[in-house]
Amino acid sequence: MGKLVMGLGALLILEAAADAKTIRVKPGPDAGTRLQAALIAAQPGDRVRLAEGVYRLTTGLSLDVHGVTVEGAGAGRTILDFSAQEGAGEGLLITSSNVWVTGLTVRDTRGDGLKSKGSDRISFTDLEVVWTGGPKPTNGAYGVYPVSSTNVLVERVKVRGASDAGIYVGQSRNIVVRxxxxxxxxAGIEIENSMNADVHDNVVRHNTGGILVFDLPNLPQMGGHSVRIFRNRVVDNDTPNFAPEGNIVAEVPVGTGIMVMANRNVHVFDNEVDGNASAAFMVIAYAKPFASEGYHPLPRDVVVRDNRVGRNGFAPAFPGGAEIAAALGGMLPPGMWDGVTRWTSAGKSHSDTVNIWFKDVPAVSLGLGRADASPATARPQPHVAPSAPAVAEPAAVVLPADQPGRG
Structure with missing residues (x-):
């Protein structure tokens, strides 16, 4: 039998179950107050169920209770509308673990759409995050944004209009995006400063850049590695870059297919890559000065193999790209490595072997040598790969058996 609970001046209807309860919320006046009250009232094992309709919210929501499911009636049916949001916070910020968010549309947030921070076993499934005004620098930075989290699942999610990355997983471990x-x-999908990630069976189209695997300095977790990018469709990434000035992705050239920067043991295979004007595959060093002790700015042990590659590299938009393409007959080959093997940090010079392995596609080295070299000094020449990959493919990511929403 159900019971009534008062919270924050809002009436919540709790339906008792054998080992958990369902808190039902409907749209209407004071929807934000009532929904936040439900998230506060929830206990581990509970389900917060949002009825179909539009919830017009003026402030962001937060959840800090472990083991809660937030469930709508389906993307496009349950809509959290933040078009009148005050401030620049997230639509929903989750700082607890064993949480599943599913069946919602999040619309026009001032900040990020859905964010988890410090979560373990966090699942985002069957969701949509959209900015309805089209690509604009005033849109929120990230659509779905797990950061500093472990055992991350992003599945059957659609994001449109993020001014940084649609799906971004940062400083996290054990990740599946599918x-x-x-x-x-x-950026369509970005894996940044993270370890052990599988990104597969996604459609990534009409972004500035398709799929990015980065490692950046000056962050609590550095040394990203062991990423597999496979069975994705990365096509027609042709949207002009609309990132706010100063953002690292503001430097991503329009028409980038798959880019690996300063990350280790990244395997890119069995993808369809077509219609990307700058390049199909870009493998580059982090070229800016940095002071992070232990940071490694070079990509290492990158394998690009067995992909289905169409027409790419026909109008490269990065500095010097047009000149390099002209020197190569008017078009870049599918694979491009900047040729950087040396860098300087803390006044000391460093070098490393990178092992960039392209299979069955032509590739070029720009021959820049140093991370701080000007693109004007590029001396493009065919890239001669090692005879075989230097390291084995990373193991498949396995999420815990009790991961919420795990299919």
Missing amino acids: HSVAEYNV
Whole structure:
């Protein structure tokens, strides 16, 4: 039998179950107050169920209770509308673990759409995050944004219009991003400063750049490695870069297919890559000065193999790209490595062997040598790969058996 609970001046209807309860919320006046009250009232094992309709919210929501499911009636049916949001916070910020968010559309947040921080076993499934005004630098930075989290699942999610990355997983471990669509963002999908990630069976189209695997300095977790990018469709990434000035992705050239920067043991295979004007595959060093002790700015042990590659590299938009393409007959080959093997940090010079392995596609080294070299000094020449990959493919990511929403 159900019971009534008062919280924050809002009436919540709790339906008792054998080992958990369902808190039902409907749209209407004071929807934000009532929904936040439900998230506060929830206990581990509870389900916060949002009825179909539009919830017009003026402030962001937060959840800090472990083991809660937030469930709508389906993307496009349950809509959290933040178009009148005050401030620049997230739509929903989750700082607890064993949480599943599913069946919602999040619309027009001032900040990020859905964010988890410090979570373990966090799942985002069957969701949509969209900025309805089209690509604009005033849109929120990230659509779905797990950061500093472990055991991350992003599945059947669609993001459109993020001014940084549609689906971004940063400083996290054990990650699966699959069966999702990212379009009209600056970056479609980005894996940054993270370890052990599988990104597969996604459609990534009409972004500035398709799939990015980065490692950046000056962050609590550095040394990203062991990423597999496979069975994705990365096509027609042609949206002009609309990132706010100063953002690292503001430097991503329009028409980038798959880019690996300063990350280790990244395997890119069995993808369809077509219609990307700058390049199909870009493998580059982090070229800016940095002071992070232990940071390694070079990509290492990158394998690009067995992909289905169409027409790419026909109008490269990065500095010096047009000149390099002209020197190569008017078009870049599918694979491009900047040729950097040396860098300087803390006044000392460093070098390393990178092992960039392209299989079955032509590739070029720009021959820059140093991370701080000007693109004007590029001396493009065919890249001669090692005879075989230097390291084995990373193991498949396995999420815990009790991961919420795990299919």
